[in-house]
């Protein structure tokens with residue numbers, strides 16, 4: 001029985017039909033889940049397994065392999081900051097320190113208001129515009145303390161949170 | 167500093183504008199005319215034009231594209247085309263602007279390539295991080311279906327069909343390796359497979375499959391339109407055509423530069439990219455993506471062709487140039503890259519899984535000041551001298567990620583042996599205090615907790 005994905009069955013069937021094999025829809029289905037829920041829970045894995053006709057273990061095996069699938073809830077705004085060489089030599093760690101000191105955003109933690117979480121990730125293909133991060137699925141490049149301020153303010157506004165922090 | 171004049175660009179003529187060329191615009195400029203023409207060509211004729219052009223894969227290995235297409239077994243159908251848009255070799259960021267700005271050139275390239283290899287179904291495997299690129303491609307593919315350029319009876323031709331699916335990855339460097347890309351596309355963990363059999367014989371769903379990089383495919387319609395000789399206007403030894411160089415790191419103007427293979431690494435850095443940022447000194451360059459051997463400043467006067475870079479002792483790879491100035495500690499930089507490979511090893515083979523972990527741990531401890539006498543010898547015995555097959559990892563694993571993890575280690579030690587030894591002797595990284603003062607002088611946001619040790 002589908003709960004989490006029950007309103008998406010039409011879209012899901014159309015998606016599966018695009019592939020020669022049903023199982024190929026694994027990553028696309030997990031993306032549907034993550035974009036709707038913000039993360040991929042055990043319950044949602046059961047539903048994906050049911051739709052594809054595979055075991056939950058097979059779905060879990062896939063989820064745990066791909067780093068973009070979150071297995072725990074993350075902040076409403078998840079920051080995936082690149083820490084591979086091209087970004088790292090252009091100031092990734094200045095950005096980490098800035099997020100930390102000014103906004104209390106810490107690596108691998110969700111802020112108390114549930115708004116922000118931060119993860120250091122490997123190369124995100126924005127090397128010539130370093131340092132860069134993914135704000136949920138949007139790429140933000142050429143990071144500086146100034147555009148971090150603008151980004152955070154924008155997020156808070158979107159969430160209806162008060163503009164100023166500490 | 168010599169001024170760089172306007173130069174001829176084909177693939178990304180207006181990269182600075184960063185605009186998407188949608189179907190109406192593309193068609194107005196003659197887009198899809200080549201695909202129409204290709205429909206009337208014999209598949210063999212397309213393949214031989216591509217062969218004649220000397221086009222080599224832009225994904226890293228530089229394999230001749232026409233020759234790869236020729237490996238498909240006769241009479242075996244269905245066949246698939248998988249376009250490799252995983253672009254995850256650190257330093258490489260050229261396929262993203264191609265897809266975001268010229269999605270229809272890519273689709274036309276896919277149509278032409280599928281006509282050549284007689285395939286009726288193609289996939290674009292795009293890395294999960296490129297969400298914007300995937301959105302743009304989805305919309306462009308929809309436009310092409312609506313216009314009858316994709317689907318059944320394409321361009322109004324009875325019985326000619328081509329389906330195209332945009333498939334998003336979800337964060338795994340290894341899925342850029344061609345066999346891993348296919349297992350991922352089948353809905354599994356992205357595990358590479360032992361070759362042979364090569365994908366051209368048994369690939370996606372066990373069927374003959376061609377895998378090509380985005381930039382490789384984008385070149386195809388230009389070759390068919392202008393001819394192989396036009397493409398060979400730009401040539402250095404056996405490297406032909408314009409190519410996209412991704413330049414990152416400490417240059418004044420990092421970016422994606424479309425240039426002929428005769429351009430030298432020195433010109434690229436000092437003329438096109440405006441030289442070193444803050445007029446710092448160049449320390450070293452990684453010329454072809456993070457897995458290739460490093461070059462020192464006296465080695466950069468070489469053409470950026472496969473042959474030119476090889477003669478300097480490195481590889482052109484994905485033509486991603488990473489530039490490091492004198493504030494970058496080579497031990498620290500190596501620890502950063504070794505962390506990448508340890509993190510991205512899929513874990514199937516022991517030499518790569520364990521070896522990449524040991525490499526990282528040892529390099530990291532040297533950087534942190536806990537290096538032991540003998541550490542460099544241990545690293546050498548694991549990683550070899552940065553040449554294929556040497557050491558305990560390279561050539562001893564299923565895919566080339568093992569080699570990619572090993573090569574930078576051997577080469578970094580060879581280039582900067584004294585600095586590695588200095589770290590071990592001093593019991594600390596000599597760059598740290600120096601860098602803090604540089605950065606303060608340049609007015610950067612400085613914090614004790616990160617300076618010099620930014621490895622997670």
Ligand SMILES: Cc1cc2nc3c(=O)[nH]c(=O)nc-3n(C[C@H](O)[C@H](O)[C@H](O)COP(=O)(O)O)c2cc1C
Nearest residue numbers: 223224225250252253254342343344378379382566
């Ligand atoms: C570990 C590893 C990662 C790779 N990553 C990519 C990649 O991100 N993009 C790419 O086009 N090729 C990548 N390749 C090369 C592919 O396996 C393959 O050779 C290439 O896509 C073929 O296309 P081409 O002939 O057009 O270059 C990678 C190879 C290895 C071993």
Ligand code: SF4
Nearest residue numbers: 512514515518563565
């Ligand atoms: S070499 Fe490494 S990445 Fe490649 S298959 Fe073996 S363990 Fe996986």
